[in-house]
Amino acid sequence: xxxxxxxxxxxxxxxxxxxQGWLHKKRLLGGLTxxxxxxxxxxxxVVIKDKDEVEKLRGMQIGTVLEVQGNAIDEPRxxxxxxxxDAKITVMVPVTDEPPVEIDKPLSHKPDNxxxxxxxxxxxxxxxxxxxxxxxxxxxxRSIREFLYQHDFVEINTPKLVAGAAEGGxxxxxxxxxxxxxxxxxxxxxxxxxxxxxFERVFEIAPAFRAELSATTRHVSxxxxxxxxxxxxxxxxxxxxxxQDMVYSVLTRMYDEQGDTLKSLRAPELVIxxxxxxxxxxxxxQLFSKETGKDTTKExxxxxxxxKWICEYSKQHDGCEAVFATGLPKSxxxxxxxxxxDDTAKSADLLFRGVEIxxxxxxxxxxxxxxxxxxxxxxxxxxxxxxxxxxxxxHGLPKHGGCGFGIDRFAEKIIGLGNIKEAILFPRDINxxxx
RNA sequence: GGGCUCGUAGUGAAGAGGCAUAUCACGCCUCCCUGUCACGGAGGAGAUCGCCGGUUCGAAUCCGGUCGGGCCCGCCA
Numbered sequence: 001x002x003x004x005x006x007x008x009x010x011x012x013x014x015x016x017x018x019x020q021g022w023l024h025k026k027r028l029l030g031g032l033t034x035x036x037x038x039x040x041x042x043x044x045x046v047v048i049k050d051k052d053e054v055e056k057l058r059g060m061q062i063g064t065v066l067e068v069q070g071n072a073i074d075e076p077r078x079x080x081x082x083x084x085x086d087a088k089i090t091v092m093v094p095v096t097d098e099p100p101v102e103i104d105k106p107l108s109h110k111p112d113n114x115x116x117x118x119x120x121x122x123x124x125x126x127x128x129x130x131x132x133x134x135x136x137x138x139x140x141x142r143s144i145r146e147f148l149y150q151h152d153f154v155e156i157n158t159p160k161l162v163a164g165a166a167e168g169g170x171x172x173x174x175x176x177x178x179x180x181x182x183x184x185x186x187x188x189x190x191x192x193x194x195x196x197x198x199f200e201r202v203f204e205i206a207p208a209f210r211a212e213l214s215a216t217t218r219h220v221s222x223x224x225x226x227x228x229x230x231x232x233x234x235x236x237x238x239x240x241x242x243x244q245d246m247v248y249s250v251l252t253r254m255y256d257e258q259g260d261t262l263k264s265l266r267a268p269e270l271v272i273x274x275x276x277x278x279x280x281x282x283x284x285x286q287l288f289s290k291e292t293g294k295d296t297t298k299e300x301x302x303x304x305x306x307x308k309w310i311c312e313y314s315k316q317h318d319g320c321e322a323v324f325a326t327g328l329p330k331s332x333x334x335x336x337x338x339x340x341x342d343d344t345a346k347s348a349d350l351l352f353r354g355v356e357i358x359x360x361x362x363x364x365x366x367x368x369x370x371x372x373x374x375x376x377x378x379x380x381x382x383x384x385x386x387x388x389x390x391x392x393x394x395h396g397l398p399k400h401g402g403c404g405f406g407i408d409r410f411a412e413k414i415i416g417l418g419n420i421k422e423a424i425l426f427p428r429d430i431n432x433x434x435x
Numbered sequence: 436g437g438g439c440u441c442g443u444a445g446u447g448a449a450g451a452g453g454c455a456u457a458u459c460a461c462g463c464c465u466c467c468c469u470g471u472c473a474c475g476g477a478g479g480a481g482a483u484c485g486c487c488g489g490u491u492c493g494a495a496u497c498c499g500g501u502c503g504g505g506c507c508c509g510c511c512a
Binding site for chain 1: 462467475510
């Protein structure tokens with residue numbers, strides 16, 4: 001029976017155990033050989049003295065799948081204090097090709113070397129530092145789910161093959177669908193609003209596809225989005241508070257439970273408060289222009305430089321590196337957003353560590369007003385991509401709001417990486433479709 | 436789509452007209468090594484310097500083109 005690395009302590013001084021895993025490292029010292037064997041729970045050090053056993057590993061490269069039988073020993077000199085002695089080696093899957101990248105020391109994440117990193121991704125992901133990134137990401141989505149379940153949200157799955165663009169205007173991937181033209185969903189926007197009429201509170205964690213020709217450290221063509229939508233809200237603030245509480249809860253829990261892993265990845269210290277500062281975009285333009293001398297007061301949206309600046313400003317002045325930028329100008333709002341009486345919309349961007357990770361609007365739930373805004377945006381309400389959507393409103397949708405939330409960007413910023421792609425297993429961008 | 440940049444063994448880097456038979460580290464191969472943990476020591480193999488053309492007595496190095504990356508802007512998650 002197989003014993004995992006994490007279970008070894010229960011077997012110290014007892015019957016011999018058998019571990020299975022990948023050869024992670026060899027150190028031959030002559031009469032004494034150390035090997036590291038990696039399984040899903042960790043890396044076990046094995047001590048081999050028998051020359052015949054060492055000889056079984058001759059020519060076997062890192063990645064060789066092994067079974068090792070031996071005695072678990074309490075040994076202070078071993079990493080983790082436990083190691084395997086009197087080892088009997090069985091090579092289960094021999095590997096004779098040397099790996100294209102080394103997996104026992106950190107891989108280069110320099111921008112110039114990202115192409116090599118992703119070309120060799122299949123093997124590079126076995127590097128323990130890469131593994132840590134995706135362990136953090138897994139914990140992130142787990143804790144988001146738990147928070148939302150606790151608040152009565154129902155997890156849904158909506159179609160990714162759709163008849164029309166969800167938001168009109170943005171670039172979409174078009175494809176042939178049995179002779180008809182379909183697109184890959186760039187957002188579950190319409191479906192999640194429809195589902196408010198069913199469950200009140202819904203969320204989805206799923207890919208969204210963006211065909212924009214962007215080549216920056218924060219864009220990819222396939223993103224993982226957390227989409228949240230909640231009905232029967234009092235006002236826009238209720239949505240902001242829900243997203244704020246979720247982010248606060250997830251971040252503090254992450255730093256609490258995964259502190260060692262974050263430290264090993266050299267993640268920045270967390271500077272956060274339960275209530276995130278809220279600045280209007282107009283305020284940010286004014287503050288930024290005053291402090292830097294660069295006039296942005298005529299900008300409609302925040303510039304990337306302002307996004308970085310306001311997060312740093314808020315970190316210094318408010319002790320919180322997560323901040324809401326409220327009051328999106330009406331000229332930038334989508335047809336399904338709710339407008340304010342002035343020239344702004346009920347929408348806010350959540351910024352964290354210098355980048356926009358979420359947009360948090362209240363929706364226009366009044367049928368007539370919505371149709372009016374659709375027409376103004378040049379959308380035909382009778383189009384099959386939209387007529388079903390409108391049906392949900394005709395038959396009663398309460399005041400509601402939600403968010404689109406970039407999981408990749410959030411994971412990237414939590415860990416302190418420099419490029420969104422580093423937080424994605426197999427990233428897709430304008431020139432990468434494999435692996 | 437616009438602008439700016441970078442391509443040197445499997446990996447990461449140095450070399451910026453002739454000192455070059457292209458240097459170093461990791462990895463790989465051979466040998467030595469009984470407490471390593473980025474083990475150590477000795478030796479070895481591995482690169483038509485992305486590709487094509489030009490300038491020059493001479494090009495990894497300068498110029499032009501081309502292919503492939505990266506970064507920034509626009510747009511957004």
